[in-house]
Amino acid sequence: MIEYFMLLSIALFAIGISGIAVSRHFLIMVFSIEIMIIASSLFALSVFSGFLYYGNIVLLLVFFWSIAAVDIIAAMVFYRYLVRTKMSLDVTKLSEYKD
Amino acid sequence: MIIAIVILIMALEIAAAIMVFALKDIMHSALALSVLFFGNSLAFLFLSQPVLAIIQLLVMVGGISTYIFIGVSSVSYSNFRHTRYAALAALATLIFFLISFPLLIRPTNNLFYGTAMNESILKSDYVSSFAVSPPNYMTANIPFFYLLSVLLFGVALASIVMIKKLGEDK
Numbered sequence: 001m002i003e004y005f006m007l008l009s010i011a012l013f014a015i016g017i018s019g020i021a022v023s024r025h026f027l028i029m030v031f032s033i034e035i036m037i038i039a040s041s042l043f044a045l046s047v048f049s050g051f052l053y054y055g056n057i058v059l060l061l062v063f064f065w066s067i068a069a070v071d072i073i074a075a076m077v078f079y080r081y082l083v084r085t086k087m088s089l090d091v092t093k094l095s096e097y098k099d
Numbered sequence: 100m101i102i103a104i105v106i107l108i109m110a111l112e113i114a115a116a117i118m119v120f121a122l123k124d125i126m127h128s129a130l131a132l133s134v135l136f137f138g139n140s141l142a143f144l145f146l147s148q149p150v151l152a153i154i155q156l157l158v159m160v161g162g163i164s165t166y167i168f169i170g171v172s173s174v175s176y177s178n179f180r181h182t183r184y185a186a187l188a189a190l191a192t193l194i195f196f197l198i199s200f201p202l203l204i205r206p207t208n209n210l211f212y213g214t215a216m217n218e219s220i221l222k223s224d225y226v227s228s229f230a231v232s233p234p235n236y237m238t239a240n241i242p243f244f245y246l247l248s249v250l251l252f253g254v255a256l257a258s259i260v261m262i263k264k265l266g267e268d269k
Binding site: 001002004005006007008010011012013014015016017018019021022023025027028031032034035038041042045046049050057058061065068069072073076079080 | 116
């Protein structure tokens with residue numbers, strides 16, 4: 001059963017990487033970073049509970065959750081700024097704007 | 100039976116991860132992302148870590164998804180989408196097989212074959228004596244926690260939708 005979850009986390013990680021590579025929407029790229037963080041936390045926990053019977057995984061997972069939260073908060077602030085200033089959410093057009 | 104549930108969870112998570120890119124509205128993408136968080140906490144539950152599953156549920160579904168919803172739904176803006184689905188599928192499949200071929204081919208059953216951590220060390224009694232079981236009062240009420248989180252998340256979602264409708268009426 002551990003292998004199923006490892007394959008699942010690898011599949012989610014692949015979807016996240018290719019989502020960053022393919023999409024051009026600002027928030028969708030941030031969402032795919034979230035998918036990658038979720039996948040890596042699942043992989044860490046499956047390795048921990050499948051192969052390691054000692055130690056503590058909680059500290060590592062707290063790091064994962066805090067990185068995910070900070071990521072979303074920064075992205076939301078930037079998103080609100082982009083919307084208020086009527087800029088485009090296309091990341092390829094961000095270099096056209098100069099303040 | 101358990102394997103069937105695990106495969107259902109896998110299908111749920113992968114479908115949610117694809118729906119993040121496939122749906123048109125950005126708020127629906129956020130909803131698919133929260134479904135992905137929920138499925139991930141179910142996976143934590145099946146990896147025999149119920150306390151971490153509950154914390155994952157509270158932090159991800161309760162905190163981060165609600166923050167995403169409030170941030171996304173309070174502004175209405177043009178939602179363009181230029182995702183190339185064929186490129187996404189091809190790239191995801193390629194990266195999946197590139198990363199996971201040691202697991203798929205599997206020369207031996209031990210994943211840590213050739214490293215210092217072999218199976219005799221990992222599964223010895225000395226090491227497994229460090230394992231700590233979670234407290235009883237949390238693990239006994241896990242369906243209650245999940246039901247409560249789904250209920251609260253539904254209430255938050257419905258309130259945001261109601262606020263948007265009230266704003267449209269004005």
